[in-house]
Amino acid sequence: MDRLYNIFSQSVIAVKAFKLRTFFCLFSVALGIAAITIIVAATEGAYKKAYELVARFGPDSILIASGGDEARAIGRFDKTLTMDDVEAIKENFDTAYLVVPMSAMRGINISYRDKKHQTAVFGSTNDYSSVWTWPVVAGSDFTEDDVKGLRNVAIIGTYIAEQLFGSEDPIGKHIRVKNIPVEVVGVLAERGTTPMGSSLDDRIIIPITTLMRKLQNETKYVSTIRARFVDHERLAIRQLEIKQFLRARHNLRPSDPDDFRVITPQEVVKFLVAMTGSLTIFLGVAGVISLVVAGFVLANLFLLSVKERSKEIGIRRATGAKKSDILMQFLSEAVIITTAGGLLGFFLGYASSGLLKMVAEFEMHFSWKAFAAGLVLAWAVGVGFGLQPARKAANMNPIDAIRR
Amino acid sequence: MSLCELKEIRKTYRIGDEDIEVLKGITLNIEKGEFLAIMGTSGSGKTTLMNMIGCLDVPTSGSYKLTGQEVSSLDDDELSTIRNEHIGFIFQSFHLLPYATVLENVLLPTLYLDKRRHNEKELAMNLLKLVGLQDRAKFRPNQLSGGQQQRVAIARALVNEPELLLADEPTGQLDSSTAAEIMKILTEMNNKGTTVVLITHDEKTASHAKRILKISDGMLV
Numbered sequence: 259m260d261r262l263y264n265i266f267s268q269s270v271i272a273v274k275a276f277k278l279r280t281f282f283c284l285f286s287v288a289l290g291i292a293a294i295t296i297i298v299a300a301t302e303g304a305y306k307k308a309y310e311l312v313a314r315f316g317p318d319s320i321l322i323a324s325g326g327d328e329a330r331a332i333g334r335f336d337k338t339l340t341m342d343d344v345e346a347i348k349e350n351f352d353t354a355y356l357v358v359p360m361s362a363m364r365g366i367n368i369s370y371r372d373k374k375h376q377t378a379v380f381g382s383t384n385d386y387s388s389v390w391t392w393p394v395v396a397g398s399d400f401t402e403d404d405v406k407g408l409r410n411v412a413i414i415g416t417y418i419a420e421q422l423f424g425s426e427d428p429i430g431k432h433i434r435v436k437n438i439p440v441e442v443v444g445v446l447a448e449r450g451t452t453p454m455g456s457s458l459d460d461r462i463i464i465p466i467t468t469l470m471r472k473l474q475n476e477t478k479y480v481s482t483i484r485a486r487f488v489d490h491e492r493l494a495i496r497q498l499e500i501k502q503f504l505r506a507r508h509n510l511r512p513s514d515p516d517d518f519r520v521i522t523p524q525e526v527v528k529f530l531v532a533m534t535g536s537l538t539i540f541l542g543v544a545g546v547i548s549l550v551v552a553g554f555v556l557a558n559l560f561l562l563s564v565k566e567r568s569k570e571i572g573i574r575r576a577t578g579a580k581k582s583d584i585l586m587q588f589l590s591e592a593v594i595i596t597t598a599g600g601l602l603g604f605f606l607g608y609a610s611s612g613l614l615k616m617v618a619e620f621e622m623h624f625s626w627k628a629f630a631a632g633l634v635l636a637w638a639v640g641v642g643f644g645l646q647p648a649r650k651a652a653n654m655n656p657i658d659a660i661r662r
Numbered sequence: 663m664s665l666c667e668l669k670e671i672r673k674t675y676r677i678g679d680e681d682i683e684v685l686k687g688i689t690l691n692i693e694k695g696e697f698l699a700i701m702g703t704s705g706s707g708k709t710t711l712m713n714m715i716g717c718l719d720v721p722t723s724g725s726y727k728l729t730g731q732e733v734s735s736l737d738d739d740e741l742s743t744i745r746n747e748h749i750g751f752i753f754q755s756f757h758l759l760p761y762a763t764v765l766e767n768v769l770l771p772t773l774y775l776d777k778r779r780h781n782e783k784e785l786a787m788n789l790l791k792l793v794g795l796q797d798r799a800k801f802r803p804n805q806l807s808g809g810q811q812q813r814v815a816i817a818r819a820l821v822n823e824p825e826l827l828l829a830d831e832p833t834g835q836l837d838s839s840t841a842a843e844i845m846k847i848l849t850e851m852n853n854k855g856t857t858v859v860l861i862t863h864d865e866k867t868a869s870h871a872k873r874i875l876k877i878s879d880g881m882l883v
Contacts, residue, residue: 264773275761573757576718577818578746578774580739657718660757 265583269590279559283592284599286552287639291603291632292610293545297538298628299611301531303621304538308530312523316391318490319356319523320497322483322504326516337361337479338517343507344483350503351496353488358382358389359480361469368462370422370433377418378461379435381469381480387413387446389484397429397444405465408472413444415459433462438472440464497522549635552599553643560592560647564654571651572660585652592644593637600636604629663730665825665857666692666715671724673710684710685721686880692859694825697852699860699871707880709830712861716751716828717744729825746774750819754831756811758803764790764814765799771822782821789817793847809840816847820856827851830861845870 273280324337344359351357361381368375380386387399400411412435419428428442440462449458470476487496497520508517564571571584579587611622673685684707692698692715702708713719714726717733720741726734733744745751750771758767768786772779779785790796793813795806803811812832819827829848833841849870852858860871868874876883 261774261776268773271762271766569757570759573759574770574774575742576716576745576751576757577771578742578822580742580774582739583742583774657713660753 261583262586265586266590269587269594272587272591273594276563279563280595283552283556283559283595284602286555287549287596287599287636288603288606290545290549290552290639291600291636292606293541293548294635295604295607295624295628295632296611296614296622297541297545298631299607299622299624300538300541300614302625302627303623304531305527306623307621308527311530312526314391316389316486317523318488318493319389319484319486320493320500321521322485322500323519323521324479324481324517326518328515337481338508339480339483339504340478341480342478343504344480346507347483347485347500347503351485351487351499353492353496354485355488356385356389356484356486358385358484359466359482360386360484361466361474361476361479361481363469363473366436366473368418368422368433368435370431373422375418375421379469379473380461380463381466381473382463383466386463389486392449393447394444395447396427397442399444400465405467408467409465410438410440410468410472411443412440412462412464413446414442414462415446415457416448417457417459418462419445435462435464436473493522549639553639556592556596556639557643557647560588560644561650564588564647564651567651568654568659568662571654572656572658572662575654575656576660581652584654585648588648588651589641589644592648593640596636596640596644597633600633603636604632607632664691665694665696665729666690667725667727668715669725671711671714671721671726673707673714673719674722684880685714687724688877688880688882690875690882692826692857694857695852695855697849697858697860697870697872699862699868699874700877701862701865701868701874702877703863706877708861708863708877711877712828712830712859715826715859716749717741742774743776746771747822748824748826750822750824750827752812752815752819752827752829752832754834756803756808756815756835758811758814758818760803762802763799764795764801764803764806767803767814768817768821770818775822786817786821789820790814793817807840808836809843812836812840812844813847816844816851820851825857827856827858828861829858831863831867832860833864833867834862841867 322339324339341359344357347354348357359382362378364378365376366379368377383405384400384402387394394413399413400409404411412433414428422428422433423431428445431442432439433442434440446459451457466480487493500520501516504518505516510517574584607628608624611624615622668688668690671685671688672683674681674683688711700708700711710719714721717728720736721734724734725732728744728748733741736744759770765786768789769782772782787796787799790799793816795810795813795817798806798810803814806814827848832848833844836844845867848858848860860868862868
């Protein structure tokens with residue numbers, strides 16, 4: 259141990275002495291590690307945000323959307339789900355404690371007195387708020403009677419409340435949705451923006467019956483159904499059962515593709531993470547390339563250094579250093595530098611994350627994982643690219659080395 | 663028992679397709695406490711002989727016993743240990759580490775000791791005192807004169823208390839008065855009991871030794 263400690267201290271002296279070599283190796287490693295740190299932090303941030311989102315919207319829920327993958331791929335958005343499907347699911351799935359249909363119309367003109375706004379109008383039941391875990395914070399939700407009676411009532415998002423009413427209390431006021439007057443009965447809690455950057459609070463919700471009959475002239479079809487299950491640990495099984503059940507109800511032959519999609523929280527997470535994916539991949543490729551470049555910079559500078567320091571190697575060998583001592587010295591010089599580079603890289607990544615957040619709306623989460631990933635990669639570069647020069651140093655013939 | 667017993671030492675180097683015999687059967691005993699000079703012109707094989715005695719190289723054939731131990735068949739690690747414990751080198755161009763301090767240079771051989779002695783620093787400082795450089799411990803080699811650098815090298819060669827001090831043209835790069843100083847130190851060391859082997863081409867330098875051997879064309883004459 260004494261011997262290892264001695265050799266390590268020699269490495270420290272050399273790292274300090276050969277400043278230019280240290281500087282170049284350290285910074286090239288730091289840049290690569292900074293990129294890697296950002297990737298890990300961004301990926302972790304994306305997952306964290308996705309899981310938070312899922313937890314907020316209900317980890318026990320699935321969303322059934324009209325139209326299969328193929329239909330969507332060719333740009334057809336026909337509605338295939340019906341109000342009868344909703345009732346059938348309610349009857350046949352005991353553990354589904356909420357089954358709520360939804361239809362939406364986007365770009366609908368609404369107005370209050372002289373204020374106009376274009377928004378998305380959602381039709382749903384009085385369970386909309388509970389199925390999305392989205393409480394009504396002012397006024398009240400609409401009721402089952404409102405839905406049955408096709409009444410013109412609405413709950414609105416906070417964004418609409420601000421746009422149309424400003425500081426005025428919207429409850430009990432009448433707004434126009436297209437041409438029909440609708441009474442605002444409640445305001446939903448603020449939800450913020452989606453990962454794509456659109457405001458979730460820019461919407462109004464009216465009874466689905468009202469939407470279908472009075473705005474869509476529709477009696478049967480709805481766009482989506484959202485269902486929540488008591489036994490959410492078996493959500494994957496429920497997903498399959500729903501699939502079979504709807505295929506049978508829609509009279510699909512085995513060769514036909516699904517005419518709907520069933521989306522589980524896992525898929526939502528995957529989707530949300532994939533959105534940060536392209537930037538992550540770009541950074542990942544850049545990070546790996548710059549690390550490899552850093553490795554070559556290190557290997558080259560160390561090979562030069564070994565050549566330049568051949569006399570030193572000869573002296574050390576003459577005074578009793580074994581080959582393994584020389585190998586260890588040069589290897590630990592490399593690892594000391596890359597470790598410092600790794601640490602610097604982590605802080606560079608950490609510092610630049612603020613900038614990235616501003617530019618790209620990028621959620622970052624720095625944990626020990628980003629730190630550890632950076633450090634391990636830094637060590638890998640140090641050992642991986644430092645080994646060959648160190649071997650070369652160790653295998654020098656002391657007589658030749660000293661005479662050079 | 664002699665400190666070094668060389669018997670019929672031969673060394674052949676292969677250069678291209680040709681075998682060149684540099685040492686052609688050297689038999690030589692070096693006694694403990696001796697001050698021996700080996701003289702020869704360049705190309706005489708004196709440096710190869712020194713490498714052999716210093717365990718930097720092994721003979722092609724023949725036997726070399728250092729303190730009674732056969733070393734001609736040892737492997738690289740074992741030779742390193744022998745060099746570390748038994749031999750101190752002094753080179754013509756000093757060969758100090760330029761980026762290390764004087765004290766760090768003197769301590770160099772102690773780094774590779776298998777058993778740590780714990781008083782290395784004290785020992786090194788004593789040696790620096792002995793060569794008159796105790797107040798230069800924190801200096802770098804390039805802040806010292808040639809003579810001072812060689813004195814640091816001597817301190818380094820002595821720090822592991824070797825039996826054998828090998829000096830290869832120790833005064834070759836020094837002016838005559840500085841050279842005399844260095845030779846005085848080596849003589850002092852020899853008087854204290856260290857065996858000194860001097861390799862040189864210079865009569866005047868060799869004259870400090872008690873025994874002078876001449877090597878020519880790979881043979882002692």
